[in-house]
Amino acid sequence: MLKxxxxxxxxxxxxxxxxxxxxxxxxxxxxxxxxxxxxxxNKPISKYKPESASVIQHYHQENIKMSRSxxxxxxxxxxxxxxxxxxxxxxxxxxxxxxxxxxxxxRLTQFWSNHFAISIRKGSKLHGFVNFFETExxxxxxxxxxxxxxxxSTQHPCMLFYLDNLNSIGPKSFAGKRRDVGLNENLAREIxxxxxxxxxxxxxQRDVESLARMITGWTxxxxxxxxxxxxxxxxxxxxxxxxxLSKRFANGGVEQGVKALEFLAxxxxxxxxxxxxxxxxxxxxxxxQVAVDALTATWIRTNGNLQQVYQTLLALPAVWDKxxxxxxxxxxxxxxxxxxxxxxxxxISDDQAKFLLESLKHFGWLPFSASSPEGFPDTAVEVxxxxxxxxxxxxxxxxxxxxxxxxxxSVVAETIFTADLLSHNTKKLIMASATPQEAWVLLLASPExxxx
Amino acid sequence: xxxxxxxxxxxxxxxxxxxxLLPNVSFSAWGANNRGRVGNNSKFLIFIILRGGMxxxxxxxxxxxxxxxxxxxxxxxPMPGEVGGVIDIDGFFGLxxxxxxxxxxxxxxxxxxxxxxxxPSRTRSHFDAQDIxxxxxxxxxxxxxxxxxxxxxxxxxxxxxxxxISNTVPLVLQGDHPVRTWAPKHYHVPLQKLPMPxxxxxxxxxxxxxxxxxxxxxxxxxxxxxxxxxxxxRGKKQFPTGEAARILRSCGAIMTEPNGPRxxxxxxxxxxxxxxxxxxxGGLANNLRHLSEALAxxxxxxxxxxxxxxxxxxxxxxxxxxxxxxxGTDHGTGTAALVMGGSVRGGKVYGQWQxxxxxALFEGRDLYPTMDVRSVFKAALAQHYGLxxxxxxxxxxxxSVSIPAVSRLFV
Numbered sequence: 001m002l003k004x005x006x007x008x009x010x011x012x013x014x015x016x017x018x019x020x021x022x023x024x025x026x027x028x029x030x031x032x033x034x035x036x037x038x039x040x041x042n043k044p045i046s047k048y049k050p051e052s053a054s055v056i057q058h059y060h061q062e063n064i065k066m067s068r069s070x071x072x073x074x075x076x077x078x079x080x081x082x083x084x085x086x087x088x089x090x091x092x093x094x095x096x097x098x099x100x101x102x103x104x105x106x107r108l109t110q111f112w113s114n115h116f117a118i119s120i121r122k123g124s125k126l127h128g129f130v131n132f133f134e135t136e137x138x139x140x141x142x143x144x145x146x147x148x149x150x151x152x153s154t155q156h157p158c159m160l161f162y163l164d165n166l167n168s169i170g171p172k173s174f175a176g177k178r179r180d181v182g183l184n185e186n187l188a189r190e191i192x193x194x195x196x197x198x199x200x201x202x203x204x205q206r207d208v209e210s211l212a213r214m215i216t217g218w219t220x221x222x223x224x225x226x227x228x229x230x231x232x233x234x235x236x237x238x239x240x241x242x243x244x245l246s247k248r249f250a251n252g253g254v255e256q257g258v259k260a261l262e263f264l265a266x267x268x269x270x271x272x273x274x275x276x277x278x279x280x281x282x283x284x285x286x287x288x289q290v291a292v293d294a295l296t297a298t299w300i301r302t303n304g305n306l307q308q309v310y311q312t313l314l315a316l317p318a319v320w321d322k323x324x325x326x327x328x329x330x331x332x333x334x335x336x337x338x339x340x341x342x343x344x345x346x347x348i349s350d351d352q353a354k355f356l357l358e359s360l361k362h363f364g365w366l367p368f369s370a371s372s373p374e375g376f377p378d379t380a381v382e383v384x385x386x387x388x389x390x391x392x393x394x395x396x397x398x399x400x401x402x403x404x405x406x407x408x409x410s411v412v413a414e415t416i417f418t419a420d421l422l423s424h425n426t427k428k429l430i431m432a433s434a435t436p437q438e439a440w441v442l443l444l445a446s447p448e449x450x451x452x
Numbered sequence: 453x454x455x456x457x458x459x460x461x462x463x464x465x466x467x468x469x470x471x472x473l474l475p476n477v478s479f480s481a482w483g484a485n486n487r488g489r490v491g492n493n494s495k496f497l498i499f500i501i502l503r504g505g506m507x508x509x510x511x512x513x514x515x516x517x518x519x520x521x522x523x524x525x526x527x528x529x530p531m532p533g534e535v536g537g538v539i540d541i542d543g544f545f546g547l548x549x550x551x552x553x554x555x556x557x558x559x560x561x562x563x564x565x566x567x568x569x570x571x572p573s574r575t576r577s578h579f580d581a582q583d584i585x586x587x588x589x590x591x592x593x594x595x596x597x598x599x600x601x602x603x604x605x606x607x608x609x610x611x612x613x614x615x616x617i618s619n620t621v622p623l624v625l626q627g628d629h630p631v632r633t634w635a636p637k638h639y640h641v642p643l644q645k646l647p648m649p650x651x652x653x654x655x656x657x658x659x660x661x662x663x664x665x666x667x668x669x670x671x672x673x674x675x676x677x678x679x680x681x682x683x684x685x686r687g688k689k690q691f692p693t694g695e696a697a698r699i700l701r702s703c704g705a706i707m708t709e710p711n712g713p714r715x716x717x718x719x720x721x722x723x724x725x726x727x728x729x730x731x732x733x734g735g736l737a738n739n740l741r742h743l744s745e746a747l748a749x750x751x752x753x754x755x756x757x758x759x760x761x762x763x764x765x766x767x768x769x770x771x772x773x774x775x776x777x778x779x780g781t782d783h784g785t786g787t788a789a790l791v792m793g794g795s796v797r798g799g800k801v802y803g804q805w806q807x808x809x810x811x812a813l814f815e816g817r818d819l820y821p822t823m824d825v826r827s828v829f830k831a832a833l834a835q836h837y838g839l840x841x842x843x844x845x846x847x848x849x850x851x852s853v854s855i856p857a858v859s860r861l862f863v
Contacts, residue, residue, distance in 0.1 A: 387620075433650075
């Protein structure tokens with residue numbers, strides 16, 4: 001049986017316990033989490049050219065060729081190639097999460113990737129690139145200063161495309177004076193509202209416009225040495241100093257926008273906004289104020305050092321609370337199910353990964369497909385509902401037949417929950433099931449397994 | 453923080469639906485007159501939210517405004533009668549050419565436009581603005597639910613519960629009163645294959661998720677029956693194939709089931725057109741076409757109930773009058789709302805037009821808001837349902853006495 005703290009570590013910071021890892025987590029839940037952070041920190045950092053660049057460049061050049069030739073079947077073929085790339089990227093992404101021994105790292109990656117949400121709903125070309133956004137801008141930065149992630153995300157071609165900054169041009173810039181083109185304030189607004197300060201962070205329309213001007217010229221190189229990568233186009237950049245939240249930023253090319261992002265990353269409103277969001281994600285929909293305050297204080301004291309912020313999080317008494325009030329998102333539900341089925345001897349197959357991806361679609365939860373830059377929600381009122389609950393039970397039936405289960409559901413149930421968390425009712429019904437498969441349906445669909 | 457204001461919703465959901473916990477007596481509190489058949493006087497309401505900020509000047513173009521062509525630049529649409537021209541409504545306003553499927557509704561005077569509407573608070577944040585649109589209150593952060601949920605007690609003779617076409621409940625329907633959700637399934641697991649008695653027994657002690665499960669199953673049953681009936685009734689009639697049209701068709705079919713809901717909410721997104729929104733053709737035109745086709749089929753879908761149906765289409769804000777630097781428009785203020793139905797006084801445009809002269813714009817960039825969008829909602833409640841305006845102002849839209857309903861919007 002799982003000890004209480006191990007249950008918290010496995011579910012609040014991972015995708016649940018399994019027969020495979022229970023002994024390990026039980027041994028020392030805190031160490032289990034800390035070791036994951038240490039291992040991630042010690043990973044070598046690659047300084048190579050981003051992998052996305054050649055793919056984006058290739059797409060870009062093909063696109064130019066196609067618009068010259070005007071062939072629509074070539075365009076169709078390209079879209080299909082991109083879609084296939086998305087499917088294979090996402091299946092690999094599912095395999096990676098399910099097979100990972102570091103679920104806490106995966107949860108953090110998921111959290112931040114969703115914080116800086118980009119979505120394939122914007123256009124078919126993003127299909128082929130979205131995965132790069134996570135592996136290049138988010139994952140390498142989850143233990144760094146928040147400003148690193150903010151800058152990497154804002155400068156990634158996917159984000160620049162998703163929030164329309166590629167062609168945002170300063171009206172007084174060289175390019176702006178020659179042509180009738182101008183500013184697009186979409187990215188700047190979402191940086192302030194969603195990525196940093198929060199909607200109550202005290203900014204005004206003029207701040208949105210200032211920031212938009214500071215990141216004019218932040219675009220992607222279509223050709224040359226840096227083709228397909230972020231590049232700063234001076235000819236599109238609005239000249240002159242800008243004022244953001246009463247602070248003046250002198251004109252300094254790309255540095256002007258970078259300094260603005262660094263300023264935003266450590267702003268107290270950002271600290272409060274993101275501390276609340278972290279606490280709401282990991283603790284409860286309505287997290288205790290002391291928890292939010294503690295995280296905010298660390299954020300401000302360490303200038304947004306995420307590793308320090310996580311340490312404060314893990315040290316909070318509220319984090320180890322016995323009540324599991326968070327409802328799993330459909331993604332969490334599916335991944336935690338697959339993790340139960342997966343073991344070193346019985347790896348999940350490509351076919352099962354495909355099933356999981358199709359299932360995510362069934363829940364309206366395809367990776368990188370949020371309906372807005374706010375990303376997917378994680379509160380009970382937004383992730384559960386009548387139709388959602390029916391879907392969860394229907395999916396439990398589908399999943400019970402799709403995976404091969406090494407142990408009976410009754411044994412697993414008694415292993416992955418602590419004694420007091422598995423209700424007598426659930427236990428009794430699983431034990432009384434007519435078939436082994438039905439027992440698995442009940443375990444997966446159980447109220448205990450819907451919460452984390 | 454703002455989100456905390458919704459903290460009790462789930463608890464409230466649980467309390468609000470308690471009468472439904474006991475099968476068989478579940479609907480007794482809601483009056484027996486509706487059980488088993490659709491009452492002749494049952495009124496239907498469909499609220500469609502266009503998420504992202506719909507460009508009202510593109511959907512309903514003020515082509516007669518002397519500043520129209522100049523201020524809209526490349527986004528200006530051709531005049532009526534020209535190739536790809538707008539569909540004239542009243543000699544001044546015209547529907548986007550992609551909305552031609554609604555021409556019939558204009559001609560039959562079943563579609564009204566209300567122009568220059570906006571939420572009561574000036575914000576250009578999607579998420580703030582949608583909260584205000586859905587809560588029906590003056591500003592964000594004061595609400596624990598939505599205006600349509602607060603309306604439900606007054607609609608007891610019409611609807612036992614409301615339906616959100618979605619997996620989860622949108623804010624406009626969150627609150628104390630019974631709401632269910634339903635959405636089309638991508639793959640089908642027949643209900644009878646599930647060990648339902650065991651599942652329900654397992655959720656006995658879970659007031660929130662257990663209730664969701666019961667309602668989800670019940671609604672799926674209604675939906676299955678409705679679809680079957682719809683398929684057999686439609687005969688050779690052709691219906692549009694777009695996703696929006698299919699979903700709205702399902703919604704209408706479910707609403708006309710004897711034990712179905714008479715109030716439903718749908719959300720659509722993709723209206724946040726910051727870049728390359730296009731003119732006669734393009735991304736926005738496609739969205740408008742799909743929306744229009746979905747709406748235009750409703751008289752057929754609702755059949756004899758169309759005369760008792762009101763459809764309200766609204767968005768959180770409009771967009772800048774002038775195109776931005778990337779062929780799109782940024783977040784604005786005033787926009788258009790649509791009201792459609794068998795008893796709407798349609799075929800015309802309501803509201804006060806401030807004009808597109810630079811000096812007449814809100815903050816020099818947006819269409820000036822001349823009407824609170826709640827005036828449209830209030831008209832639907834007061835004139836379509838005949839609700840007392842004092843009740844509307846007290847229980848549904850508090851602190852809005854100075855906001856009148858649109859006058860004579862319904863017959």
